[in-house]
Amino acid sequence: MSSSSLAKACQALRIDRSLYTYKSRRGEQAPLKQRIKEICETRVRYGYRRVHVLLLREGWSINMKPTRRLYNASVSKARPSRSLRADLPYPENKHYKPSTKGNQLNV
Numbered sequence: 001m002s003s004s005s006l007a008k009a010c011q012a013l014r015i016d017r018s019l020y021t022y023k024s025r026r027g028e029q030a031p032l033k034q035r036i037k038e039i040c041e042t043r044v045r046y047g048y049r050r051v052h053v054l055l056l057r058e059g060w061s062i063n064m065k066p067t068r069r070l071y072n073a074s075v076s077k078a079r080p081s082r083s084l085r086a087d088l089p090y091p092e093n094k095h096y097k098p099s100t101k102g103n104q105l106n107v
Contacts, residue, residue, distance in 0.1 A: 032070065039051050039054055051071055052068075
């Protein structure tokens with residue numbers, strides 16, 4: 001495709017020419033993804049910060065943001081997201097008696 005026809009095609013599709021020729025700089029991270037998934041399966045309660053510390057101790061050279069991104073991608077598939085509080089029954093307080101006066105000020 002010549003540059004003029006590429007420009008016309010992108011203009012017709014209403015996209016920027018830089019989007020058509022975009023190439024990602026991100027490398028393949030399959031071994032790192034696999035390791036994060038293994039950590040999440042063995043240590044279910046660990047968050048991305050603890051996982052990041054474990055990866056650093058194992059010798060992985062990775063920053064916090066990619067760790068969080070890969071962790072969120074692997075955890076969303078590994079375990080369902082639900083609130084822990086929703087499953088716990090609310091205990092009734094037998095010693096609590098509601099006020100009969102309401103919100104009156106004692107003047």
